[in-house]
Amino acid sequence: MQKSTSGYSIFASDPNRNDSFSRVVTSCENTLHPADIESGNREIQALFYEDKPFEIDFRMYRENGDVIHMKSMVTVIRGNEGQLVRIHGANIDVTEFELSKEKLKLAATVFTHTREGITITDPAGNIMDVNDAFTTTTGYRRQEVLGKNPRMLKSGRHSPAFYAELWETLAKADHWRGEIWNCRKNGEIYPEMLSISAVRDNSSVITHYVALFTDISHIKEEQTKLERIAHYDALTHLPNRILLRQCLSAAMHQCQRSKQSLAVVFIDLDEFKAINDEHGHHVGDELLVAVSHRMKGMLRADDTLARIGGDEFVAILTGLECNHSCKSTLSRLLDAISGSVTVGEVELNTSASMGVTFYPQDNSDSDLLVRHADFAMYEAKKAGKNRYHVFDFVHDRVVDTRRENIERIRVALNQSEFVLYYQPKVNINKGTVIGAEALIRWQHPERGLLAPAEFLPLVKNHPISIELGEWVITTAINQISAWQALGLAIPVSINICASQLQQADFAKRLEVLLSATPQVDPSYLQLEVLETSAIDDLLHVSTIMNDCIKLGVSFALDDFGTGYSSLTYLKHLPINLIKIDQSFIRDMLTNPDDLMIVESVIGLAKSFKREVIAEGVETIAHSTALLQLGCDLVQGYRIARPMHARDIPKWVVDWPSDEVFYASILANKKVQRLAIHD
Numbered sequence: 098m099q100k101s102t103s104g105y106s107i108f109a110s111d112p113n114r115n116d117s118f119s120r121v122v123t124s125c126e127n128t129l130h131p132a133d134i135e136s137g138n139r140e141i142q143a144l145f146y147e148d149k150p151f152e153i154d155f156r157m158y159r160e161n162g163d164v165i166h167m168k169s170m171v172t173v174i175r176g177n178e179g180q181l182v183r184i185h186g187a188n189i190d191v192t193e194f195e196l197s198k199e200k201l202k203l204a205a206t207v208f209t210h211t212r213e214g215i216t217i218t219d220p221a222g223n224i225m226d227v228n229d230a231f232t233t234t235t236g237y238r239r240q241e242v243l244g245k246n247p248r249m250l251k252s253g254r255h256s257p258a259f260y261a262e263l264w265e266t267l268a269k270a271d272h273w274r275g276e277i278w279n280c281r282k283n284g285e286i287y288p289e290m291l292s293i294s295a296v297r298d299n300s301s302v303i304t305h306y307v308a309l310f311t312d313i314s315h316i317k318e319e320q321t322k323l324e325r326i327a328h329y330d331a332l333t334h335l336p337n338r339i340l341l342r343q344c345l346s347a348a349m350h351q352c353q354r355s356k357q358s359l360a361v362v363f364i365d366l367d368e369f370k371a372i373n374d375e376h377g378h379h380v381g382d383e384l385l386v387a388v389s390h391r392m393k394g395m396l397r398a399d400d401t402l403a404r405i406g407g408d409e410f411v412a413i414l415t416g417l418e419c420n421h422s423c424k425s426t427l428s429r430l431l432d433a434i435s436g437s438v439t440v441g442e443v444e445l446n447t448s449a450s451m452g453v454t455f456y457p458q459d460n461s462d463s464d465l466l467v468r469h470a471d472f473a474m475y476e477a478k479k480a481g482k483n484r485y486h487v488f489d490f491v492h493d494r495v496v497d498t499r500r501e502n503i504e505r506i507r508v509a510l511n512q513s514e515f516v517l518y519y520q521p522k523v524n525i526n527k528g529t530v531i532g533a534e535a536l537i538r539w540q541h542p543e544r545g546l547l548a549p550a551e552f553l554p555l556v557k558n559h560p561i562s563i564e565l566g567e568w569v570i571t572t573a574i575n576q577i578s579a580w581q582a583l584g585l586a587i588p589v590s591i592n593i594c595a596s597q598l599q600q601a602d603f604a605k606r607l608e609v610l611l612s613a614t615p616q617v618d619p620s621y622l623q624l625e626v627l628e629t630s631a632i633d634d635l636l637h638v639s640t641i642m643n644d645c646i647k648l649g650v651s652f653a654l655d656d657f658g659t660g661y662s663s664l665t666y667l668k669h670l671p672i673n674l675i676k677i678d679q680s681f682i683r684d685m686l687t688n689p690d691d692l693m694i695v696e697s698v699i700g701l702a703k704s705f706k707r708e709v710i711a712e713g714v715e716t717i718a719h720s721t722a723l724l725q726l727g728c729d730l731v732q733g734y735r736i737a738r739p740m741h742a743r744d745i746p747k748w749v750v751d752w753p754s755d756e757v758f759y760a761s762i763l764a765n766k767k768v769q770r771l772a773i774h775d
Contacts, residue, residue, distance in 0.1 A: 128157060130156035219304075224247065235250060267306075273291075322697065352456060362411065362430070366408040367448045383441070385408060434447055506552060520738065525736075530749050571610055574614045585745075585749060588623060592627055626653070626654055652673055653676055656678040657676055675709045712732050715734045
């Protein structure tokens with residue numbers, strides 16, 4: 098708004114004439130702001146008794162309703178005998194100045210009170226100013242850092258190449274954002290999310306750099322805690338099945354580089370169930386801990402021992418020059434387990450059966466290597482226990498059995514023996530149905546209705562899994578269309594295996610399948626990525642997923658917390674929804690570890706701005722606890738079991754049919770909130 102000046106001159110021979118402020122500014126073609134009239138009148142009346150010039154600030158309305166700020170410069174002129182002769186002044190439009198002043202005031206307030214640390218440097222990188230959050234986070238006072246370079250905060254964790262790339266990106270794009278480790282004044286190293294921007298003047302010359310950062314130590318701590326829970330067995334503190342898979346994959350790559358071999362040893366305690374039944378689970382647990390310590394003591398530092406469930410362990414013996422070189426280790430393992438173990442006042446006699454397979458002679462993937470060792474372990478049990486058996490990877494019947502199973506599944510696909518069941522998903526806070534998950538079943542002519550666990554593992558990493566996956570997508574889309582014809586708008590989610598998702602043409606194939614039913618909005622289809630899937634190239638998969646999102650579909654991360662790398666997937670993949678695995682939900686009311694995992698996942702989802710849904714909800718108590726933790730979306734047997742598509746319309750109309758159930762959830766939620774408040 099441009100400055101404008103208007104003058105005025107008022108003759109006033111009578112000090113009691115009570116000139117009003119409105120009369121003084123009559124030369125302005127605007128309306129005086131009502132809030133400034135009273136103060137203005139006081140100022141004008143004071144003119145009659147004071148000779149010194151002064152200024153009056155006031156506001157006015159333009160004809161279009163805009164508020165402008167004015168400053169009136171006033172001078173009083175008196176005659177020879179001191180009588181008031183004239184009030185002389187000028188009005189100046191100072192709106193632009195007032196707005197600039199307000200902006201500066203706001204900027205100063207934000208700079209001072211924001212929770213993000215702020216560093217302002219000159220073009221050479223010398224610190225010109227920092228805010229209070231900077232001093233709180235780093236421990237350095239403002240006076241200690243002025244004139245210095247931010248490199249004083251370096252932690253030593255990053256290479257020169259890291260900083261070179263940072264400055265190269267900043268030079269090209271005038272902006273850089275990422276995670277960085279810095280060092281506080283007290284020497285503590287901490288992670289922060291840092292954003293640096295270049296500030297240029299009207300001539301495009303850099304005048305400042307502004308860096309904003311947030312201490313993300315608490316997020317990293319939660320990540321570490323979750324990673325520990327997700328990768329290690331809570332009882333023995335050995336790696337679990339998830340971490341075992343990672344260690345085995347890494348060991349296989351090392352074998353390829355070193356031209357050496359490794360052994361996968363599957364270990365199962367003999368008669369462990371009888372010990373549990375006779376002495377109780379607490380004795381069985383202590384036995385497992387004692388045996389794990391013995392076995393761990395027999396292995397080298399580079400070897401791995403994992404507990405994958407119950408009394409089952411897997412050892413990875415690396416760096417073998419030949420298969421025979423691990424015989425002594427296998428014998429030591431058997432000896433370590435065999436014999437007596439004292440647990441409390443109970444003396445137990447133990448032994449184990451072990452199965453062994455060798456890589457790369459058994460040139461299988463990591464999962465199949467473990468299964469082959471498992472198969473060999475059963476051969477050891479059949480041979481009398483307390484011994485090991487080496488898997489015959491050349492002549493074993495397992496390969497033929499899998500081939501036969503694959504062929505039978507192909508026949509089932511061609512003869513339409515597969516069917517999709519649907520399990521509703523609901524918002525228990527609002528009492529609304531938000532969608533359904535499609536779950537494949539095999540209507541086997543001889544064996545009846547088979548669950549996915551009966552046949553999906555047989556097709557893992559086989560090309561027929563792609564065909565089966567496309568059948569699921571097509572069937573789900575057609576079902577959405579059928580429900581829409583009945584007036585039901587029900588989004589459907591389906592599981593996508595890693596091998597299908599990693600196909601280079603997956604997005605194009607999905608587009609073809611969607612285009613076959615144009616009446617269905619793609620947003621009604623959600624693809625669930627199983628976290629237990631092994632995704633080899635996250636960047637490649639992220640690109641594919643983004644191409645699918647452009648088509649209108651969305652993605653969910655299924656079985657969160659049980660797979661390869663929850664946080665890595667969450668960070669790099671464009672996921673909209675996180676599904677908390679039912680294994681954590683099932684025992685969350687009795688197991689503090691599971692409850693902590695559920696609470697952490699919900700908090701993590703909120704931190705990453707993702708929706709979260711809990712699966713496996715089977716009781717009102719579970720629903721109530723989840724509501725308290727901030728999770729409104731659920732699915733599970735307490736809501737509805739998976740059902741045939743034809744049963745969904747009636748269920749949607751009736752739900753929640755059990756009014757006591759729904760009322761109890763809300764009542765329990767209210768009671769718990771009151772209890773917490775009290």
